[in-house]
Amino acid sequence: MSLSIVILAAGEGKRMKSATAKVMHHLAGRPLLEHVIDAAIQLNPNKLVVVAGNDEGQVVPFLECNQIETVIQNEQLGTGHALMQAKIAMTDSTQVLVLYGDVPLTKVTTLQALIDCADQNGIGILTTKIADPTGYGRIVRNDSGRVKCITEQKDADERVLAIKEVNSGIMLLPSQWMLSSLDRLGNDNAQGEYYLTDIIALAVADGIEVNTICCIDEAEVAGVNTRCQLAKLERHYQALQADRLMTAGVTLADPNRIDVRGELNAGNDIFIDINVIFEGKVSIASHVSIGANCIIKDSEIAEGSVILPNSMIDSSVVGAGSSIGPFARLRPGTILREKAKIGNFVEVKNTNVGVGSKVNHLSYIGDTDMGAGVNIGAGTITCNYDGVNKHRTVIGDNAFIGSDTQLVAPVTVGEGSTIGAGTTLRKDAPAGQLTLTKNIQRTVEGWKSPEKKK
Ligand code: UD1
Numbered sequence: 001m002s003l004s005i006v007i008l009a010a011g012e013g014k015r016m017k018s019a020t021a022k023v024m025h026h027l028a029g030r031p032l033l034e035h036v037i038d039a040a041i042q043l044n045p046n047k048l049v050v051v052a053g054n055d056e057g058q059v060v061p062f063l064e065c066n067q068i069e070t071v072i073q074n075e076q077l078g079t080g081h082a083l084m085q086a087k088i089a090m091t092d093s094t095q096v097l098v099l100y101g102d103v104p105l106t107k108v109t110t111l112q113a114l115i116d117c118a119d120q121n122g123i124g125i126l127t128t129k130i131a132d133p134t135g136y137g138r139i140v141r142n143d144s145g146r147v148k149c150i151t152e153q154k155d156a157d158e159r160v161l162a163i164k165e166v167n168s169g170i171m172l173l174p175s176q177w178m179l180s181s182l183d184r185l186g187n188d189n190a191q192g193e194y195y196l197t198d199i200i201a202l203a204v205a206d207g208i209e210v211n212t213i214c215c216i217d218e219a220e221v222a223g224v225n226t227r228c229q230l231a232k233l234e235r236h237y238q239a240l241q242a243d244r245l246m247t248a249g250v251t252l253a254d255p256n257r258i259d260v261r262g263e264l265n266a267g268n269d270i271f272i273d274i275n276v277i278f279e280g281k282v283s284i285a286s287h288v289s290i291g292a293n294c295i296i297k298d299s300e301i302a303e304g305s306v307i308l309p310n311s312m313i314d315s316s317v318v319g320a321g322s323s324i325g326p327f328a329r330l331r332p333g334t335i336l337r338e339k340a341k342i343g344n345f346v347e348v349k350n351t352n353v354g355v356g357s358k359v360n361h362l363s364y365i366g367d368t369d370m371g372a373g374v375n376i377g378a379g380t381i382t383c384n385y386d387g388v389n390k391h392r393t394v395i396g397d398n399a400f401i402g403s404d405t406q407l408v409a410p411v412t413v414g415e416g417s418t419i420g421a422g423t424t425l426r427k428d429a430p431a432g433q434l435t436l437t438k439n440i441q442r443t444v445e446g447w448k449s450p451e452k453k454k
Pocket residue numbers: 008009010011012023051073075076077078079080081082100101102103135136137138150152166167168169194195196197222223224225
């Protein structure tokens with residue numbers, strides 16, 4: 001037995017009212033279609049084909065970039081017509097699994113159960129029972145409970161509209177029979193479309209066995225047609241993430257106010273305050289505390305660190321026992337060793353910070369290699385950019401940089417040296433000595449402050 005997977009993703013998604021194709025709208029930070037492709041790949045198919053529209057909706061470039069085989073459905077004449085474009089998927093497999101690009105949260109285990117439910121000549125349909133089935137195709141059964149057909153909302157009468165069991169769109173079909181049957185689909189229906197769902201009545205007439213798997217969690221088969229449905233599914237997905245984290249030993253101040261848009265690996269006894277967003281691949285070791293309103297992307301936070309409120313951390317590594325924020329920004333390439341401290345209104349980029357070094361207030365540190373035990377005074381700026389090139393600043397262990405200093409790169413501050421407050425350092429500062437550039441302070445004799453005219 002061999003399996004091909006076809007993902008239907010050519011629909012315009014008119015109900016989204018968007019210039020972006022529906023399947024490219026994001027759920028948990030990734031296109032809907034990417035969620036479906038990920039699930040498909042995990043099933044190890046012989047062939048994976050996506051049916052895309054010939055549109056400006058960014059689907060084709062996305063598929064090209066991910067090296068996914070694509071067929072184009074030039075006109076959107078319905079789901080049946082879409083599958084006809086993917087006959088190449090049927091020629092070299094015994095079964096075809098049809099997935100929808102706008103049904104993003106189906107679990108791989110559920111899809112596997114569907115594959116297992118039908119023998120290689122039978123059909124499997126993933127269904128669900130929902131309180132409000134409006135918009136979905138209804139699963140119509142005969143008196144003995146066998147599936148007769150699927151009827152679309154717009155073609156249904158009162159009796160059929162009352163059916164709560166709906167078609168998820170996800171189906172497993174025998175390839176050879178499909179190859180000869182797709183051309184038998186008509187478009188004499190309310191929407192004038194070639195419905196894939198009509199294939200079920202044809203199968204029943206041909207004596208093909210139709211099995212169903214009824215999915216308990218309706219979110220797994222929920223389709224996104226409107227922005228309201230997208231928002232509901234997003235919340236559902238985030239609730240699942242919150243449950244997973246709490247089960248794994250993370251305390252959430254409010255499970256309704258956390259967003260995981262990617263992969264978050266977390267240790268135990270972590271505290272996460274409200275409105276924290278995780279993007280990309282983030283790992284947080286045990287005993288870390290994250291304050292309100294932080295955004296953490298593609299980063300690693302080591303054991304026992306404290307991230308204070310309103311901080312942003314992007315593509316950075318935070319060493320154990322460090323303290324970040326409040327209002328700190330770690331930009332890509334920031335690597336902090338243990339017990340570093342980055343305080344309020346500090347921006348750090350492409351920089352190594354040694355053990356126990358501190359940048360506590362109002363500073364910009366870019367393209368810098370900083371040793372251990374360094375203290376950077378308030379308002380220090382590394383002038384790393386000459387308008388064309390970036391240059392590095394090197395600061396030795398235990399150096400002390402006075403407040404309001406500019407370090408004009410490339411420049412090196414020697415170990416244990418002290419830079420006087422307000423210095424503009426254009427040449428290297430020797431180790432262990434005081435270097436400063438400010439004029440000597442003087443008081444002007446006889447100076448009077450101007451008087452206001454009466
Ligand atoms: C479809 C099903 C319905 C099911 C529902 C589940 C049909 C006729 N109806 O209805 O029974 O309950 O999904 O969510 O199949 N697409 C194309 N080309 C087209 C039309 C659609 O590729 O010409 C793609 C869309 O991009 C989308 C999927 O097929 O990913 C479903 O299309 P959509 O128009 O959303 O179908 P529904 O009306 O939701």
